[in-house]
Amino acid sequence: MLGWLKGYRRAWLPGDLGAGAVVAMMMIPQGMAYALVAGLPPVVGLYASIAPPLLYALFGTSSTQSVGPMAIVALMTASSLAPLASHGSALYGELAAQLALLSGLVLLACGLLRLGFLANFFSRPVMNGFTIGSAIVIAVGQVRPLLGAAPPHWHGPSAALGLGSLALLMLARRHGAALLRRCGLAPGAADVGARLAPMALVAGAIALVAIFGLDRMGVRTIGQVPAGLPQLNLAVSSAHWRALLQPALLIGFMCFLISMSGAQTLAARKGEKLSTDAELVGLGAANVGSFLSGAFPVTGGLSRSAVNFAAGANTQLAGVSAAALLGAALVLPTGWLALLPLPVLSATIIVAVLGMLETATLRTAWRYDRADALALLTTAGGVLLLGVEAGVVLGLLLSMGAMIWRESRPHIAVLGRIAGTEHFRNVDRYEVEIRSCVLLLRVDAGLFFGNVEAVHARVEEELALHPGARELVLVLSAVNAIDTSALFGLLELNAELGRRGVRLHLAEVKGPVMDRLKESSLLDRLSGQVFLTTAKAWDALSASDESWSV
Numbered sequence: 001m002l003g004w005l006k007g008y009r010r011a012w013l014p015g016d017l018g019a020g021a022v023v024a025m026m027m028i029p030q031g032m033a034y035a036l037v038a039g040l041p042p043v044v045g046l047y048a049s050i051a052p053p054l055l056y057a058l059f060g061t062s063s064t065q066s067v068g069p070m071a072i073v074a075l076m077t078a079s080s081l082a083p084l085a086s087h088g089s090a091l092y093g094e095l096a097a098q099l100a101l102l103s104g105l106v107l108l109a110c111g112l113l114r115l116g117f118l119a120n121f122f123s124r125p126v127m128n129g130f131t132i133g134s135a136i137v138i139a140v141g142q143v144r145p146l147l148g149a150a151p152p153h154w155h156g157p158s159a160a161l162g163l164g165s166l167a168l169l170m171l172a173r174r175h176g177a178a179l180l181r182r183c184g185l186a187p188g189a190a191d192v193g194a195r196l197a198p199m200a201l202v203a204g205a206i207a208l209v210a211i212f213g214l215d216r217m218g219v220r221t222i223g224q225v226p227a228g229l230p231q232l233n234l235a236v237s238s239a240h241w242r243a244l245l246q247p248a249l250l251i252g253f254m255c256f257l258i259s260m261s262g263a264q265t266l267a268a269r270k271g272e273k274l275s276t277d278a279e280l281v282g283l284g285a286a287n288v289g290s291f292l293s294g295a296f297p298v299t300g301g302l303s304r305s306a307v308n309f310a311a312g313a314n315t316q317l318a319g320v321s322a323a324a325l326l327g328a329a330l331v332l333p334t335g336w337l338a339l340l341p342l343p344v345l346s347a348t349i350i351v352a353v354l355g356m357l358e359t360a361t362l363r364t365a366w367r368y369d370r371a372d373a374l375a376l377l378t379t380a381g382g383v384l385l386l387g388v389e390a391g392v393v394l395g396l397l398l399s400m401g402a403m404i405w406r407e408s409r410p411h412i413a414v415l416g417r418i419a420g421t422e423h424f425r426n427v428d429r430y431e432v433e434i435r436s437c438v439l440l441l442r443v444d445a446g447l448f449f450g451n452v453e454a455v456h457a458r459v460e461e462e463l464a465l466h467p468g469a470r471e472l473v474l475v476l477s478a479v480n481a482i483d484t485s486a487l488f489g490l491l492e493l494n495a496e497l498g499r500r501g502v503r504l505h506l507a508e509v510k511g512p513v514m515d516r517l518k519e520s521s522l523l524d525r526l527s528g529q530v531f532l533t534t535a536k537a538w539d540a541l542s543a544s545d546e547s548w549s550v
Helices: 002-006 010-037 042-047 051-059 071-081 090-112 116-121 124-141 143-147 156-182 187-195 197-212 238-270 276-292 302-310 317-331 335-339 342-354 360-368 370-386 388-407 452-465 484-499 511-517 534-541
Strands: 412-417 424-426 438-443 471-475 503-507
Touching (some): 010 042, 010 071, 010 187, 010 197, 010 302, 010 317, 010 342, 042 317, 051 317, 071 124, 071 238, 071 388, 090 238, 090 276, 124 342, 143 156, 143 342, 156 187, 156 197, 187 302, 197 335, 197 342, 238 276, 238 388, 302 317, 360 370, 370 388, 412 452, 412 534, 424 438, 438 452, 452 484, 484 503, 503 534
Parallel strands (some): 438 471, 471 503
Antiparallel strands (some): 412 424, 412 438
């Protein structure tokens, strides 16, 4: 906070206050809706929208990040707590807050230990698959409250209200901004206005219930919303720390990934530089604040942050003002919220999560890399069939497995010289000169325990195809590291080739790799030489060879 407050300008204040007001109006229906997804009373979603953004503003580095409840994190909360307590019980609420505390401590620890790089182990296709699976699970779970009962036993008034709200929200999402632009609003204001359609719908639905007495016809409403700010919560269940640890790790990890994906996109538009580790600390503090409010885990929401940005937010003061306005709304009489019909909230949730169902990543991955496309589909299927936590673990394993699988099968090219130059290229892609006594192999990956055997096998394969080769040069221009297992593999390869009358040479060894090799016995035992460039190896080793081919 000291950083952005120090350089604060008076000209930024209208934008921050205006953006805070817009986000606060958006958060009233959204926060209550996501609390229902988490299996908690709707007012808890408002509690989760007050202290967390205030604490994020102290440590976070994104000027437009809006921290609060989010659909996927709410679903993970419900999935984690379902085996431990029944919905609506005091223990369930206590465990939800305790889960926020643990998630916050995990994020704080990662930030203080500078472990932000761990987020890179979740590939984009896997993240997209997890989002798709979670969105479908959330949407399906809202069908019953949308219709007032399980299909086909619909409750007529509830179904009419829910389906009508769903249609209106979808129309607003698709055509609302264009309609507002036709009415004379500027493009930015029109986009923000279209995003506020849920709040307008909530106000209209409350009016309908009050005027026509829909609650007396069987339409369920959220009921009495307690007035006043959340009380300080310190309650925890000592018997459930261990049971909550694994879900807290997963939820903390997902909070960071979801938050950073949106924050980085908006930061790029504003030319800002985010600190990954400071974001971890900010999100950790926000979740601790959610615990103290008796709420549940929170993160940065992409849609809210986008609205915050479009509404003119300049600094974190926009989030502070949104939290202050929500607090004021709870201090004022809240009786009007009691008439908010649940089918309308369900429609709000369904439209929000269906907006996360994008297929561009799947189409791109299917054309570009079928392994990534398979990982996406498997992760989505895992969430649908095995549950949210299992889907997260499956996605992480797929990300790591795909990376290890690729690294264990490194690309190795046979090189030849482009005539009249010192450039060496893949013989399968270019017209090049080769010599029968010299075999040049370029390894395009780091050498480690997982691929050393594959490299050895490829060397044997190429030597079988080039029986006249007596000089083997490994071009290591793309090798950034050689671990201990790979070092022993090179020693064994050197000894085996020596017994067959083939000398092993190295070329274009990078400085850090050479520094490590100087601490080993490989350079002393090497049957050949270490060359600075491939061209020098070519000239030195093929001087006596008269056999050329192209």
